[in-house]
Amino acid sequence: MCAIMSVHRLVCQSCGTGYPLDTREWRCACGGLFDLEPWPRLDPARIDPTQPGLWRYRAWLPLDAGWEPLTLGEGNTPLIPAVWDGQPVWFKLESLSPTGSFKDRGAAVLMTALRGLDIGRVVEDSSGNAGASLAAYTARAGIKCEICVPSTAAGPKIAQMVAHGAEVVQIKGKREYAALAAWAAAAHGAYYASHVYHPYFLAGTATFSYELWEQRREVETMALVFPVGNGTLLLGAYRGFQRLLQAGLISHMPTLCGVQAAACAPIAQAFDRGRSTIEPVAVGETVASGIAIGQPVRGAEVLAAVRATGGAVVRVEEEEINIAHRRLAAQGFFVEETAAAAVAALPRLRERLASVSSMVIALTGHGLKTYRAL
Ligand SMILES: [Zn+2]
CATH class of the missing domain: 2.20.28 (Rubrerythrin, domain 2)
Incomplete structure (x- = not known):
């Protein structure tokens, strides 16, 4: 062929x-x-307000003109004002994405490209949300999908993958073993549609920045806070803001911050030690399963992005995550614990970042993702 x-x-x-x-x-x-x-030039005149969700930025994405958008209604997530510890904050509700996590931004753009390329079979490894998202978008595209997940992945996320018809392979042991299983499948002809390695995924998550820029024009003076495992939302946002800066649409970069669970914090550890590379760590027990990544592939890029914008990577304890999770729900925001970790870090980040005007926290995943019946 x-x-x-x-x-x-x-x-x-x-x-x-x-x-x-x-x-x-x-x-x-x-x-x-x-x-x-x-990459196309970011010309505001080419934003198409007639297109739904992130597809208003179709002309800003590095996609061939003939590729039809593959969409389930991703993007255009609400930015909601709230109060935390008596201070005003903004929550960006990525949890309202079609499969319940920000991963839909990356999956929609990646799978638009792979359908355009006539790829018939993909494989991916994921601790949950990326796999659930890819399963939905491959189902929409009519592409065969195999997801390798660690056996510790949350039940509702696996249920999503199965419901969408993906072949789910549960791999015992470390998270990295699921990646090895995916690499083996890729060696036998499947296309490795990795949310970590494939740059089309980051092209999709970059739309987070474009939206925020349209939602709050003073975005340069804000700090953006992300829970970080592999860092695919923070990195996509960084790249998006870099392009906005190059196009002269913002005057300088907003401050980007990452939050990790203390039980698994290789990027926070490198940040604290002033290192530019990541030393892998053992993954401890954490309720923030979406960011339990001991060896983040693009960890050095995350560090560089945070440092370049004057931000920080901080860690939070399990009890802090659980308290933030309950307090968010008490305010009406039902998110997974991974998202609550970012909110739990706000007191620490406020101490460090006195000069920012306000904070935007990405609520990355829906509460039903890790729901356990009481
Ligand atoms: Zn090379």
Whole structure:
């Protein structure tokens, strides 16, 4: 079968080698991670207000013109004013995405590209939300999907994958073993639709920034707070704001902050120690299962993004997460514990970031994702 050519290509961040989009390689032969080229210029006149959700930014995404958007209604999540510890904050409700997490931004854009490339079978590894999202979007696209999950993944997330018809392979042991199982499937012909490695996923999460820029034009003076495991929302947001800056649409970058559970905090540890690379850590017990990543692939990129914007990566204890989770629900915000971790860090972040005008916290996942009957 002849390859479907695209004007876009994958380019190694480390050595600059280019690969066609339909390659079965998911990182460069040198070990480097892929970026995408070329990127369109961000022209506000090309925002299309007639299109739903994140597709109003269709012309700002690195997608071929002939590829039809694959959508379940993702993006355009509400930005809600709230009060936390007596201070005004903004919550961005990514929890209201079609499958209940921000991962839908990345999955919609990634699967639009893969359907455009005529990919018939994908594999992914996930601790839950990315797999649930990919399962939904592959179902929508009519693409076969296999998800390798650690056996500790939350039941409702697995239920979503199964409901959408994905083949779910539960892997015992460390989270990394699920990645190894996915790599093995990729070596046998499946396309590795990784939310961590594939740059189209980050192109999708970059729309978080575009929306926030339209929702709050003073976004440059704000601090944005994300729960961070692999950091795919923080990194996408960073890249989105970089493009807004390059286009002259913002005057400087907002402050980006990451929050990790103390039980698994390799990025916070590197931040505290002033390191630029990540030392893997053992994953301890945490209710914030969505960010329990001991060896984040793009951890060094997350560190660099946070430092470049004057932000911080902090850690929170289990009890703090549980208290924030209950207090959010008491205010009407039903989110998973991973999202509550970001809110739990607000007192610590306020001490460090006296100069920011206000804070936006990404409520990344819905409460039903980890719901356990009482
Ligand atoms: Zn390379």
